[in-house]
Amino acid sequence: MKAKTIKEESPEDIKTALAKSIDDDFKPTLAIVFMSFKKDINAVCELLNDEGIQIFGATSAGEFIDSEIEDESIVIMLLDINPSYFKIMFLEAGEHSEFEIAKQLGVEGKKTFANAAFIIASGWSNEIDGEEVINGIENGFGGGATIFGGMAGDDLTLTGPKAFTHGKSSVTGLVALILDQDKVEVSGVATCGWKPIGITKTVTKSEGNVVYTIDDKPALDLVAKYLGLNLDKKFNNTVFDLGGYYPLQLEREGAPPVMRTAQMGNIENRSLICAGNVPQGSKVRFSLPPDFDVIDTVVEECNEVKSEQLQEADAVIMFSCISRYLSFGVMTSEEIKRVKEVWNAPLVGFFTYGEYGKAKGGQHEFHNNTCCVVALKEK
Known part of the structure; x- marks a missing residue:
């Protein structure tokens, strides 16, 4: 699996960057897209879809591909991965509960890949309960599911965080990148470092x-x-x-x-x-108020994942709570930089309104004020 990242301010700039990224040796089939809800989601999705690229997307409260944090921008990780190794699925709560749509996702994931992993992004509204999303996937999958992801943001306006893919977006939506773990290794950790x-x-x-x-x-x-x-x-x-x-x-x-x-x-x-x-x-x-010890803990736990589960990574995705950014200030850039250095692989991430993942010694669940890091490696 090959990965490249791009970061631009407008769909027009994304079009130019996309053209420069695609060549004979790199033909992406999947895009991880995090962007401000003020940008044109449909325009960006159309550009990617025209190139035959499937889309996993969420609006954000800030986004990054390195330690330079952006506001109201568009970041994309392009992945050249065999389409038979993954499936994009989008569901919307509507008249159904978040548990019901998440259960449907779990059932479909199990049907698609016996050893499936779920990377998810959910909308954020009074109708989306993060714990019920986890419970639903687990129930539909039959227990023991691998789940990482985050709740969409909206630049702290609390008006319209959306999950999206091509042709579909919603504040009550749930988008999933379902991966075949027999073909792609998926390892990660939800870590916060806060001291009681x-x-x-x-x-x-x-x-x-x-x-x-x-x-x-x-x-x-x-x-x-x-x-x-x-x-x-x-x-x-x-x-x-x-x-x-x-x-x-x-x-x-x-x-x-x-x-x-x-x-x-x-x-x-x-x-x-x-x-x-x-x-x-x-x-x-x-x-306690955060200090650099918090970042040390996060990096230490990422290094444990590297040494015990996944020594090398083709790509890294980071879901970091907006509350961490509000609390850490300039330290946040240092945290992103040091996490990226753990695997030294292309990284994309955004600031979320809640995180999905597994803490060290814990189980996959819904978190706040946490940094969720997931690394991918094609076998």
Whole structure:
């Protein structure tokens, strides 16, 4: 498998770059496309489709092919891979639940390849529950599925993150690159590096992704105290943005913690609205502000994947939470640079609203504030 990456500002520039990339020795059949929702998705997809290139795509909250982070651009990884080794599938929730469409994806993946792996991108709306996407794929596949990916972004406007392929795009869409692991090795890790702080607390009242009380105290008040927020000031809306800088860590017995970003606060009922479900009774801890130790942990875990699972890679895809970028600032470029150096292979990535993957010592699940890295190698 050969891979090349391009990064441009417009469909016209993509057309020029595409023409320069394709030659007698490189005829791509697959494109991984991450782009601003403000760009012309249809135009980019038509350009690729005209060249016989299938498309796995998501809108983003920032995108990159190296350590230089772009805003409102288009990044593409072109892959010259045997079309019999993969299948693109697009489903839309519509009247169905995310579990139902994800289950359909799992069933179809199993029918297509006995040893299938799923790289997915989902839209982002109130109708898309990341945990139900994972549960659905696992249910349809029959358990033990390999799943990596991310939720689409929309430049932090929260108006229209979309998953897409040629001729199809939707905020409730689920696009999948299904790979035959008998032909293509797929290895990765979901890693965050955040350090816990303080004593373990208990979520005493929650419903879905809304946390009402922690240790029988209003959840918003506890987080505000930790963040040093002044809740006495006037807010224009009942629900306001917390920024997601310091996530909660959900502790689990026999498994690594999973991150849950506290995205919003509700002034009236003093609740937290998180970017993933927080079951009542969960044990949680706050997180320390990030430093370079966080990046060291991410790179160390990627190196473990390299040494234990996949020594060489033809291509690397990185799904990194937008909250990491907001929290890390300039350190984010260093993280991308060092991850790319692990395999020294072409890399493409974007900032997500949630991540799908397997943490070290854990299982494939839905994450927040995490960096999900997946490496591909044709056998």
